[in-house]
Amino acid sequence: MPCPTHRRRTGRPRSTEANRAILDATRAALVELGWGKLTMSDVAARAKVAKTTLYRRWAGKSELVVDAVADIFDGHLALPDRGSLHADVEGVVLQFAALLERPETKTALMAVVAESTRDEALRDRIRSAIVERQKRLVLLGRERAQARGELPFDADPSVAASQADLIFDLIAGTVVHRALVSAEPVDAEWAATFSTLVVSGVQATLGATATATTAATNAAPPATNSPREPAESPSS
Amino acid sequence: MPCPTHRRRTGRPRSTEANRAILDATRAALVELGWGKLTMSDVAARAKVAKTTLYRRWAGKSELVVDAVADIFDGHLALPDRGSLHADVEGVVLQFAALLERPETKTALMAVVAESTRDEALRDRIRSAIVERQKRLVLLGRERAQARGELPFDADPSVAASQADLIFDLIAGTVVHRALVSAEPVDAEWAATFSTLVVSGVQATLGATATATTAATNAAPPATNSPREPAESPSS
DNA sequence: CAGTTACGCTACGACTCGTATCGAAAGAGT
DNA sequence: ACTCTTTCGATACGAGTCGTAGCGTAACTG
Helix, strand or coil: CCCCCCCCCCCCCCCHHHHHHHHHHHHHHHHHHHHHHCCHHHHHHHHCCCHHHHHHHCCCHHHHHHHHHHHHHHHHCCCCCCCCHHHHHHHHHHHHHHHHHCHHHHHHHHHHHHHHCCCHHHHHHHHHHHHHHHHHHHHHHHHHHHHHCCCCCCCCHHHHHHHHHHHHHHHHHHHHHHHHHCCCCCCHHHHHHHHHHHHHHHHHHHHHHCCCCCCCCCCCCCCCCCCCCCCCCCCC | CCCCCCCCCCCCCCCHHHHHHHHHHHHHHHHHHHHHHCCHHHHHHHHCCCHHHHHHHCCCHHHHHHHHHHHHHHHHCCCCCCCCHHHHHHHHHHHHHHHHHCHHHHHHHHHHHHHHCCCHHHHHHHHHHHHHHHHHHHHHHHHHHHHHCCCCCCCCHHHHHHHHHHHHHHHHHHHHHHHHHCCCCCCHHHHHHHHHHHHHHHHHHHHHCCCCCCCCCCCCCCCCCCCCCCCCCCCC
16 A cells, blocks of 8 residues: 555546546536436546546436536525625525526526435535535524524524524525426515525524514514623533 | 317217326326337337327327326326415325326426427426316415415506516425435425425515515414414514 | 556447327317 | 217337446556
8 A cells, every 4th residue: 555545646646637528517517408408428528538538427417417516506696795684685686596596506406406316425415516515604693683682592502403494495496486486586585585484484483483482582673783692501 | 160169070080098008008107117218119019009109199208198198297296275374285285296206297297398398299288187277276275275374366467467466476486396306305394384484585686576675474383373463564 | 767647539339318200099070 | 879089008118218237448557
């Protein structure tokens, strides 16, 4: 064993340039052809690589597309501090909606999820490459809201995790359904109404989960509000 | 023109028996093969009809599958009066989750939606065969909640329609995302928490639609909650 | 230098697609 | 009865895709 690390250190390294060309070609092909008519041969031709190279790096169309869209998510989702939980939610909703307007993501996202219902490895890849990565937005938004006093601090970390999961499913699921199933626009007005719903709903569930109804949080206009009163519940 | 109606009345009629056999075969094939490996030839063989017969009635795999799953939705979604808005939401959430546990719907629903992003005719078919049909549950639940006093009566019918759309996207989208993307169980506990969120959120948005961004709703423990108080607020 | 791995290219069998063709079958209208 | 119209089953077809195998070459390591 010449090397203690498990990374391969010998032989010709994989061309990172080809990697980028393939993912770019995949996104371009998604725009032009959509998921259904996208083929591995087509991507290989666009990226100017051999078809065998594709299969050496990705098991199939699904895995390739997951990686291709994951890049877009990383680059186009952020959570700047807009001063209030309501504004933060509104911002990320509009960002996510803009992402779903893109032809690449629109046609690819649902398709890979559909495939993942019968392919556990693919499901894990989606989770690690997209879902878990973007869940950071929820965690960050929660922390900020707690610092502002809009949400109580976490009594139980496991409860906090499940709440974050709920919020993520709530926002991502509703926006996706509105944009792709109902096929109606996610405009500023809808985002505002929905954000109000989210904030009120989340505050309500926070009080209900800790057996005691310690909610009673005040509405926070986007300005200086005094954080304080983290609502330490006596718990069990 | 021998007949005033536009229905064709001459010639051999299409076998309704074959129609049923085809849809049954489609559902069976979805269970065994999933969306990806399902082929028209396979369905034809299972239904014991010629492949040409399939293409005479459906344009392709997507249209066929939409009709096949639409039947399941009609037969397994109902809204019995459980006495409160919270309980009604909880019930439909669990019903919908059970539907998404079925292999047929799980693998087909996302796939056809993905295809519909590039096929407007298919999107309309999904809307009329599934979405619009199940939206009745939301409208019915709203009416009952209004009769109980849990929700205010509609001032503007157009606002009522958009609220119903929001609630539909909210519930269907979140449950789908939880079940298929996050791949976590929609159990009774999750349904209860989510229903609390929905009820509180909806009540909050009802007061807020009139330009004012007021919230200040009280936490509602999941049981007998006193209706009334649609949150009439003194604006800004 | 030798060793190892990635690459481009080609070819391959298996499969699916959607359509065309044809004769036979099943109802409607007279 | 008869004809007209439409559907049905069966088969065959060219086109396209799939994923893999083979082989010689290129690139990097020690």
